[in-house]
Amino acid sequence: MNGPATTPDYASLALAGVVQAAALVHRTANGEGVDDQLRNALLRTIPTHRASDLAEVFADPAAFRYGAGIALEALAGRAGAPEVLRYTLQLIELATLLKGVPQVIEKLGGLLDGLDRDAPVEAELARVYQQTISTLGKRIQVTGNPQVLNREETAERIRSLLLAGIRMAWLWQQLGGRRWHLIFRRRALAIAMQRVA
Numbered sequence: 657m658n659g660p661a662t663t664p665d666y667a668s669l670a671l672a673g674v675v676q677a678a679a680l681v682h683r684t685a686n687g688e689g690v691d692d693q694l695r696n697a698l699l700r701t702i703p704t705h706r707a708s709d710l711a712e713v714f715a716d717p718a719a720f721r722y723g724a725g726i727a728l729e730a731l732a733g734r735a736g737a738p739e740v741l742r743y744t745l746q747l748i749e750l751a752t753l754l755k756g757v758p759q760v761i762e763k764l765g766g767l768l769d770g771l772d773r774d775a776p777v778e779a780e781l782a783r784v785y786q787q788t789i790s791t792l793g794k795r796i797q798v799t800g801n802p803q804v805l806n807r808e809e810t811a812e813r814i815r816s817l818l819l820a821g822i823r824m825a826w827l828w829q830q831l832g833g834r835r836w837h838l839i840f841r842r843r844a845l846a847i848a849m850q851r852v853a
């Protein structure tokens with residue numbers, strides 16, 4: 657007989673989401689394939705800013721195992737792509753910066769309210785990113801294959817993934833996550849992340 661279902665560790669899922677967004681940005685920028693399920697799970701979190709329950713944000717927790725696995729490798733000190741770690745830290749920094757600019761938060765909320773919650777469109781998400789996050793004065797410099805990066809569809813996909821990463825970083829911070837935890841609480845984070853992965 658099965659025991660009662662355990663409540664998901666939403667803080668770990670949110671951090672896994674930040675890392676997953678960073679990893680998919682890296683793959684996209686280099687012209688590597690991206691699993692649609694992993695990408696869509698991230699993009700669907702963006703219009704959930706008014707969700708009454710975290711289960712609405714993480715409708716498919718298993719779709720964040722990819723990010724959790726990469727996070728575990730990083731927390732264990734095993735080198736991955738340095739860009740993924742850089743993007744992860746910059747996404748957390750941008751989410752922190754956003755918290756101090758209420759007019760951008762208000763504009764972002766209004767734009768997100770107009771999105772299709774079930775199937776947000778990458779081009780629309782990219783425009784939201786440009787109209788809000790890009791105005792904060794701190795940009796994430798994405799590196800990769802120049803031929804790939806010059807394509808408009810690549811730029812839209814990267815901006816939409818960055819927006820998802822900021823959504824996840826914002827939520828992680830709401831749930832008690834702090835950047836210094838990545839240095840001084842690595843063991844505790846790794847143990848928690850194992851339950852997600």
